Amino acid sequence: ELADIGVTGLAVMGANLARNAARKGFRVALNNRSNEKTETLLAEHGQEGSFIGSSTIAEFVASLAKPRVVLIMVKAGKPVDIVIDELLEHMEPEDIIVDGGNSLFEDTRRREKTVSDRGLHFVGMGVSGGEEGALEGPSMMPGGTRQAWDRIAPIFTKMAVSVDGLPCCALMGPDGAGHYVKMVHNGIEYADMQLITEAYDLLRTVYGRSAAEIGEIFAGWKTGDLDSYLIEITAAVLAKQDPQGKGALVDMIRDEAEQKGTGRWTAQSALELGVPITAITEAVFARALSGRPEQRRAAEATLGGMRGGTLEAGQAEIDKIRDALYASKIVAYAQGFEQLTVASKQYNWDLDLGLIATIWRGGCIIRASFLDRIREGYASHPDAQSLLLQEYFSAAVLKAEQAWRDVVVVAVQHGVAVPAFASSLAYYDGLRRTRGPANLLQGLRDYFGAHTYRRTDQEGSFHIRWSQDGTEVKS
Numbered sequence: 001e002l003a004d005i006g007v008t009g010l011a012v013m014g015a016n017l018a019r020n021a022a023r024k025g026f027r028v029a030l031n032n033r034s035n036e037k038t039e040t041l042l043a044e045h046g047q048e049g050s051f052i053g054s055s056t057i058a059e060f061v062a063s064l065a066k067p068r069v070v071l072i073m074v075k076a077g078k079p080v081d082i083v084i085d086e087l088l089e090h091m092e093p094e095d096i097i098v099d100g101g102n103s104l105f106e107d108t109r110r111r112e113k114t115v116s117d118r119g120l121h122f123v124g125m126g127v128s129g130g131e132e133g134a135l136e137g138p139s140m141m142p143g144g145t146r147q148a149w150d151r152i153a154p155i156f157t158k159m160a161v162s163v164d165g166l167p168c169c170a171l172m173g174p175d176g177a178g179h180y181v182k183m184v185h186n187g188i189e190y191a192d193m194q195l196i197t198e199a200y201d202l203l204r205t206v207y208g209r210s211a212a213e214i215g216e217i218f219a220g221w222k223t224g225d226l227d228s229y230l231i232e233i234t235a236a237v238l239a240k241q242d243p244q245g246k247g248a249l250v251d252m253i254r255d256e257a258e259q260k261g262t263g264r265w266t267a268q269s270a271l272e273l274g275v276p277i278t279a280i281t282e283a284v285f286a287r288a289l290s291g292r293p294e295q296r297r298a299a300e301a302t303l304g305g306m307r308g309g310t311l312e313a314g315q316a317e318i319d320k321i322r323d324a325l326y327a328s329k330i331v332a333y334a335q336g337f338e339q340l341t342v343a344s345k346q347y348n349w350d351l352d353l354g355l356i357a358t359i360w361r362g363g364c365i366i367r368a369s370f371l372d373r374i375r376e377g378y379a380s381h382p383d384a385q386s387l388l389l390q391e392y393f394s395a396a397v398l399k400a401e402q403a404w405r406d407v408v409v410v411a412v413q414h415g416v417a418v419p420a421f422a423s424s425l426a427y428y429d430g431l432r433r434t435r436g437p438a439n440l441l442q443g444l445r446d447y448f449g450a451h452t453y454r455r456t457d458q459e460g461s462f463h464i465r466w467s468q469d470g471t472e473v474k475s
């Protein structure tokens, strides 16, 4: 009997997705560049379902029912191209190649073209939820043709987690749409984590609370507006004791964050598209600064550390930090969704923002009850120009606004950096201005570069000699 789906690339993600499919009753063909991984999977988990092992790509492809569905789970980048080329030698028109790795959406657009020129379908699918999600039910964001989706939907919607009876897997749009949505998901995840880190830093550094105490504060936030997976695991991480007996484990961890690139890609795309996603970008830069420990040590020695002494944190201060976190989080999501809106127009993807919020509710790292509000918001205001202008969120931000300002003031006065809190607030304040200060920028640009300006009272572009004596620099 032939297999329903094949998985090639059996490191943690591929192996767990293959087991997930088998546990859901699909017959799964297995392949990996080096055979040990295939053999190990068969030896350790072969009894979980129906698998067909293979040692060559030819054998692997031959073990699949037509039209064939192959899920590639190899390292993002060149390996994906290598595997696609190998598969194309053996697969046939109408077959479907799905890349489930964290590929750059531009690579996906290129690969989709190459594969569809050969008469096959290519689906670029973002998979979120880490290794546990891959096994138990991830959130999956496929991009490709409707025809390919109709063929693979019965498999992938069954593998994905469901929330309120809706699978966290749906067609996002053509070509790179799925990987783009996954990229922005990761960007939002960066911002979300940075905001949590800033709340922690204030409580730890300015208010002198212990990791365990902060863990309890976060545990208390699990039940309110902030209810989310990331808040839940923050409480757990802060509560964890060092197995070597040195107190809270988090206090023993080096403060240098690593990154694999999806946050940076999100920021790069936003810069290309001209979308102001300040929270995500600050989160990427905060990781970059954290990665310069020598420079930070030298700067602290020369310039001094925190300003002023620690403060007492009563319930009022803790509540304010929670409110600032929530308001900043709304801004970060508003920015991420705006980026999706702009990209959707740019690449003709016709993204459904409510559907995106729906499939992010389970399986993925940013899952939160908050996404239900976003989903409802897009259902009732599909054309709102910003999430911040949807009733639920505008009311929430207005309610949190004073606390948000107070928290940023305390951070600034104590010299403790809160780039994501502060830049979210700056974005919010910039957004709330019918008339901002860019009139002056235009004047300057016209002065030195004759870039022209437009007037508030007349149509057309204008240029003027700005200096009265004619000595201005000419471009």
Ligand code: NBP
Pocket (backbone or CB within 6 Å): 008, 009, 010, 011, 012, 013, 014, 032, 033, 034, 037, 073, 074, 075, 076, 078, 079, 082, 083, 100, 101, 102, 103, 127, 128, 129, 130, 131
């Ligand atoms: P890795 O990203 O570590 O990739 C290892 C796999 O790639 C192995 O199967 C390896 O084969 C294969 N491979 C490489 Br490397 N070069 C190859 C080549 N030239 N030809 C064929 N196969 C090659 O695995 P992972 O952590 O399971 O992640 C897989 C994908 O899923 C990545 O794109 C990742 O970014 C994405 N992702 C990961 C997570 C996560 O939590 N880890 C979450 C969501 C998405 P070998 O065994 O022969 O060396």
